[in-house]
Every structure is written in structure tokens, then in C-alpha cells.
Amino acid sequence: MIMKPFEESSMTQGLRALARRLMPSHPLYPKILKEVLQAEAGDHGEQFIMRQLEKLSYPLDLKVLHNVAIQKPVPMQLDVVIITSSEVIIVESKNIRGHIQLKMKPRQMIRVLDNGERSIFNHPEIQLEEYVYNLSDFFNRHQVKMNVEGIIIFPFNNASIEYEDGQFPVLVLRELSNYLRQRSSKNPLVDSRKIIQLLLHHHQPFMPFPLCDYYKIDPKYIKQGVICPNCQFDKMRREKFKWLCPQCQHQDVNAHLQALHDYSLLISKQITNQQAQRFLCLPNRHHVKRMLQSTCFRKNGVTSNTVYQILK
Structure with a gap:
């Protein structure tokens, strides 16, 4: 069951507004255009995952929440949270195209496009590791015993993925159903209603508005x-x-x-x-x-x- 459905992030809406109104002569204009594309791609990937989970949620008795933001004790923005019969799973979505290499020593994500352009990013496992630790700590602080796991998902077939085994599974979307069937087969340990109420009660969206303040842009450059x-x-x-x-x-x-x-x-x-x-x-x-x-x-x-x- 979808307990918190997909909703386009307010940051994506804000970046889109900034891109259409910021004067092209402003030095931040190219950066904003790039951030709009990244934000839209992220939302698109998460929406696609949520559609797949909607099909799986009833037969597997899953509870699913999109875009859970908790600010205390440590800020964390969770793309998708899945509550199975025995654990909570954080989904880190990566909608990125090209040839992707996930290296462990050091932990890096290397992307090579068809034109040979090569880019290096933080390994998604680093962020996910922090989320798993912080969400586990969050549950402990609220006297909830809960196993928290994480998975990294590439939602589309626009990436060829090469990876070295790490702490978390790396999946393409079509592998998700089998993965969740295996996880859901464990003995029930979770009071999902309590978990959902706790997460929704502490959900506090990231709201960096107005964006002129956030990016330190003089409003005179806004059309x-x-x-x-x-x-x-x-x-x-x-x-x-x-x-x-x-x-x-x-x-x-x-x-x-x-x-x-x-x-x-x-x-x-x-x-x-x-x-x-x-x-x-x-x-x-x-x-x-x-x-x-x-x-x-x-x-x-x-x-x-x-x-x-x-x-x-």
C-alpha cells in the first residue's frame, strides 16, 4: 500500500521557476539549468520506482512512502522508504545514463558517456550508509527496535552498470520484485502502523525558499x-x-x-x-x-x- 504517494519535490518546482526567470547573463545560469535537469531526472526515476512498488505493494504486503524528510537529530532526505514484514528498506534512486562503474577502493561512481566524456561522483553507497545509520539512530531514540537496510536502484535501462560488491545491493528496477519477495518471506517483526505514524509525524520537507536568498542572487536579475x-x-x-x-x-x-x-x-x-x-x-x-x-x-x-x- 502506498502510504505517502509520489509528489514532485518543491525544490524541482523552484529550480524550474528560477531557470525560466533568471537572466541568462547571470553567472549562475548554467549551474541552475544543470540542477533543473538533475532534479527532474531524480523525480522521474523516483516516480517510476513508485509505480512499480504500487503493483507489488498489495501481494507482498508492503507499505511505501515517497520522499521522507527528517530534520532531527540529523537531516536526511530519503527517496523511497519500503516497510516489509520484518524491516525498513531505504531506496537510493540513481537515474543516470552512460557506462557506470561503482568502485570501492576508493568509493567512487564513474560515468562515461557515449562521446567519451568522463565524470566522477560520490559513490551512492556513502550517502546511503549515512541514511541507514541515521534512520536506525532515529528509531532507537524513539524506542523502536527496527532493522534498517538499504538498496541502490537504477530505474531505467539507460545505464550499463559495472560494480564491485559493497555494503548494499545494487539493482536495476526489474530485479526489485524478486528482491522484495525474498525480504518479505521473513517472520513478521514490524508494527508497520507505528513506523508509518512515526515517519509521517516527523516528516518536514526541505524548504530552501526563497531561492534568491538560497543562491545569493540579487532579485534584480529575476525577469x-x-x-x-x-x-x-x-x-x-x-x-x-x-x-x-x-x-x-x-x-x-x-x-x-x-x-x-x-x-x-x-x-x-x-x-x-x-x-x-x-x-x-x-x-x-x-x-x-x-x-x-x-x-x-x-x-x-x-x-x-x-x-x-x-x-x-
């Missing part, structure tokens, strides 16, 4: 305007009760909602009418007031000094 959802032109015009893209002629009633959401991810969750006028490039305080009143929570202040809390 203003309502972006067309059809062609990505960044200067839609407000005509009567809808937004019109002068480039592709696309019309949208609610295009400003994404712009306000971008503002909350990149600059601040709070906004005034004047700030919204500038960001939306809509110098009509009455129109902007109606938009903010219908989509935001009025936090404090009166008239022109009213501060609104942008809702997701």
Missing part, C-alpha cells in the same frame, strides 16, 4: 512579467479579463497565478500591491488588488500598505 504557458514569452498583456501573448496569441485567464507562485519561490511569500504591479508588469492597482484578494491571504496592513501571503 518580471507574466510568462506565456504556451510559448514562454515573458511579457503577456492584460486585456479585459484575460492575458494575451503578443507572440503566439495564446489567451489565458489565470496566467498570473504562475507568476505569483514564481515570486513566492524566488523572492518572497509576501507581496504588496505595488510589488505585484511591478512583477506582473500591470500598472493598475485596482486590477492587481482584485487578483491578490482572490488568490492570496490578506496578512496585515490597510489600503496601499496591505501585505498578502501568496498561497500555492
